Amino acid sequence: MHSIKVEQLVRHFGKNVAVDDISFNVESGEIFGFLGPNGAGKTTTINMLCTLLRPTSGRALVNGYDVGKQQALVRQSIGMIFQDPSLDDKLTGRENLLFHGMLYGLSSDDFSDKSTKLLDMVELAGREEEVVQNYSGGMKRRLEIARGLLHNPQVLFLDEPTLGLDPQTRRHIWDYLITLRERQGVTMFMTTHYMEEAEHCDRIAIIDNGKIVGLDTPKALKAMVGGDIIMATTDDNEQASRRLRKSHGLDTRIGPENELIMETDRGDQFIPEMMSVLTDQAQGTIAVKSVYLRRPTLEDVFVKLTGHAMRDHNAGDKEKVRSGMRRWRGR
């Protein structure tokens, strides 16, 4: 069964097209990732799916409910973890959960039962009577996860769930999410611009400029790039590139630090061949300063699909406030 069904979804902001005709399905119990740079349309999509924004056109069903027409039913059946902190930091952890329970109509028995279990799961048991202000960034995030799960949602939306957290806390949060899926079969829809994180997803949609440019398992996506990635620094990239095309039929490109990048099946065997081509005395030696070999990453997939690197767009005012808030959360 599909937990989320999206058909030709479009969202304009004035003349700007934030989401441009996207369609996809998310299977029940799946961890589905939305990967793309800032401003690609990730948050806009998530906001439409959780009924905060109205689609300009197209249709989306979440748990079988139409996000445009059955908003209350959609909202009751989903949990949200926002990009920005959304706790009331003047209240205690328990009160934050309590208000959530009240908004979703949990009975008091149900609430005390569920909240105890969830506080245990996110390792906040014993800290729930403290004011959230005194929590660390990771604790706040964990409390938000517990809160998002309090009303037994079938789908959990996570908008950049680990943004601004340190690597250790990030790993920790991921452990929770994976356990959660195993134990309760919750479907998760997440956005991220961390490549390493997207690897944890069952399937990933790569989004750029409001369009989905690729959708598959991380493994299959990386297989599109093929074999290994080799990066070489030479003193004449142009000449080197021309020679490699002639000898091996290879397409090369120039990386951000002016290095030559190429893809090949067996990198370990290719390096000696490349060296002999580049240092061939008959054609004139090209000095090679360094050679580096690695497995393809999702970043490479992104570059392959979009033709440009995944860089952050200029941060607007709101983005600046955001990063300030993140620092607050990261404390």
Added chain:
Amino acid sequence: MERSLDKPHTKIMNNIKRNIRGAYTIWYRDVVRFKRDRVRMFSSLGMPVVYLFVFGSGLSPAMAEMGGGRIDFKQFMFPGVLTMTVLFTSVFSAVSIVWDREFGFLKEVMVAPVSRVAVALGKVAGGSTVSLFQGLIVLFLAPVLGVDLSISQIVTLIGLMILLAIMMTALGILIAARQKSMEGFHMLMNFVLLPMFFLSGAFFPLRGVPIWMEVLSKLDPVTYGVDPLRQVSLRALVPPDLMHTIALNPLTYNVIIMVSFAILFLIPAVWLFGRQK
């Protein structure tokens, strides 16, 4: 693929129950936060005390003729200070939703299965309750100023403060409903709230003022909040035949105008707040 719940009437009942619960949650949160914030509770007493005892004492020799010479300027100012407390607390607590919506708790409320109308009404109730509490704290200053209040006066004052609080919280939500950032906040403070407050007759009598000021003060909703508060709190000090020297309108007239303004602000406020982007 699209599912729906049981019978239509149970659906409607559940809907109403859910929204009442939602509004109650928003209200309850404001009350809990207020109770916790003891510092704010008492620091908010600071401004009224400064105004009354510095401003009021300084001007009282010059204003000796008030109410036929029966009242001191500090006593005249007291209802104005009461108004000030209710006015600013109401508007600030309503405007805080702008911040709250982008970066705080309200975001979580917006995806909860509760209608925006319920959220807005809950916020009106919460903001009004908090500013009423603040007003009650200022009310404790009355005996210090020699303004003795009977039970019936206190009850009437509370009623009037509730009305003023609802009116101003609704105005605050109306201002905040379409605002995306807190940038316009100083503008709001300097060009809307302070003029509204000063033109209301809170700190000086609106008798014999220039015509432009008289017109503006008649358009100012706060005028109709200060006037009845003054009439009721100084009832025991100023004899009825001299009341017209400090009063502007009959009590019921003031109440009707305040109710009208409250409705006038509330309807577009709820409507704007409820509109989905």
